[in-house]
Amino acid sequence: MKFEAVLFDCDGVLVDSEPITNGVLCQMLNEAGWALSQADCERIFIGKAVRDERARIEAETGTPLTDEWMTAFYARRDQRLRAELKAMDGALEAVRAAHRHTSGRIACASGADKAKVIMQIEMAGMSPYFGEGIFSGHDLPRSKPAPDVYLAAASHLNVAPANCLVIEDTATGVRAGLEAGATVWGYCPAGHGRAFEGLPVARIFHHMDELSQAMATR
Structure with a gap:
């Protein structure tokens, strides 16, 4: 897909x-x-x-x-x-791959305050890829695990949530992505997937290189 x-x-x-x-x-x-x-x-x-x-x-x-x-x-x-602060290993390359895969339709949907998210994305060298597509649950009626921030991000990109891939590392965030109706992949750099037990994530991966490779082959 x-x-x-x-x-x-x-x-x-x-x-x-x-x-x-x-x-x-x-x-x-x-x-x-x-x-x-x-x-x-x-x-x-x-x-x-x-x-x-x-x-x-x-x-x-x-x-x-x-x-x-x-x-x-x-x-x-x-x-x-x-x-x-440092970027997650391989994250910048994964962002670039996702940007190419979707013709630029990527966004960041965070539960943190927006000023912090913007600062971190700038420090990681990712601002050119996200542009205005940065969203905070603080600015919406409900934050994660409610789906509001993912719905806002999908709406901004004019893409149905069902056609979106969400990348999350916590059970709270996974629930938000699933509730939005997106496909969710669980990122688990520690090497196990216990945080996602009982949650229907479509895939668990352990390094951002795996996301880059998936974006290149799909």
Whole structure:
């Protein structure tokens, strides 16, 4: 099947940002009074917006999750990202291959705030391929696992979701892509697919070179 469009998640798919972002988040939550391990922070928050866990954060810290706290988090996070962020191995080549495969119909559909997504795509050298096709669940009524951000990206490209391929690395994102009606491939660079157990992903792959090769042969 030749896909008419390819829709990429960002964090953990295009860029290796999740260890950085979650490291800052874990540190700040501990500072706020929640004795949380790095592993638990990743388990709770990867694939979600921080505000999606507002009730739990407030219960664990005993204080409101304020706009001021979120602003401080974004500032510390972005400082670390600017210093340390790298693209996922082979991601730029995969983006180029998908761009060729679809005659330019690719987009990024992320659950993160749009300013962060744009910054990361620029740092990874991918801006020329995505252009205006960058979408954030923060700007829509519902974020992942709801399908809104993928539906918005498909609509922008004027492609039916059923003709789109979604590339995701989390169960939350996979659910969003499936709910949108797209074909979903699960990206799992760690070498296993346990995150996708019970979810009808069409394919699990472990390196972006596999996506590049698939785009070249379909």
